[in-house]
Amino acid sequence: MIRRTHSGTDRGMSIALTHVLTIGITTILIAMLLMSGSTMLDTETERSTQTSLETIGERLAGDIDNVDRIVADSDDTVTITAEQPRSVANSRYTVELRDDCSEEDASLLEESDSTACLRLTAQDVDVVVYVPVAVDGERIKELQSVRGGTIEIKYEDEDDGIELEAVN
Template sequence: MIGPARETDRGMSVALTHVLTIAITTILIAMLLLAGNAMLDSQTERSTETSLETVGERLAGEIDNVDRIAADENDDVTLVADHPRTISNSQYTVELLENCRDDEAPLIHNSRPCLELSSHDVDVTVHVPIAVERELEGNSVTGGSIEITYDSDDGITLAGGDR
């Protein structure tokens, strides 16, 4: 009876080996998928932050242009600036803040005016300082075509350019 017992033991070890191999392979594949997903999320956040900063810098320059034109001509000024509607497949909001607080934007000091750009789907918010001589009317618009207006009564405001 020694012979049949050995064949039965051998059959059990082959089945056990297959089960362990499948389990280890499944765990390794799951770990690779999780690591890849985390890396993709991190890359998406960095890409969104860089894109928001770029749009913010362009918009700050356009606001500065409106401020200078208003100073030279002492007249109402309107400029429509086209920007992407989405960044990293996510809509975003641009808010004109009269005073950035240190807790909102730690790199912007002395309560300077700034733009706050925040993505809707990706948890990213950036602040871009602006330097203007005219008053600002703090408001927010979604990304895309943005109308920058200087009115002697209201100061500089942002509005959706598709109105």
């Protein structure tokens, strides 16, 4: 009968190989977990930014509508100051008051008779939101862009148009 014996080096090699494989598999699993967590965080940041910009846009659209109604009754100079956050989801944003928005730009405008809209754009996150404004596009002075924060919505008789102005 032939008997084989294992030398001590074979067993030592098996333990080292097991440790290397365990560390490798653990590293791959942790890397995959971090990548999926990062993707989920980016998605949630974009969703949060979009929701915040829609809320800000709706508030500003309501204030612009109020200015338009006051002007329709009196034709005086009107100014409303709208306090809005300077940033959303840790990103600065700009607000554009447009007298004409095409339907391919803004899906919300398909449901509205108005062609005027607000275009809100986040700078650090790739999010653009369009909000319809219930104002005749001819009453808007021209394409205007202001940074988020405190915004004045003005109508002056001699200029004959609604405009946005950032307040520092």
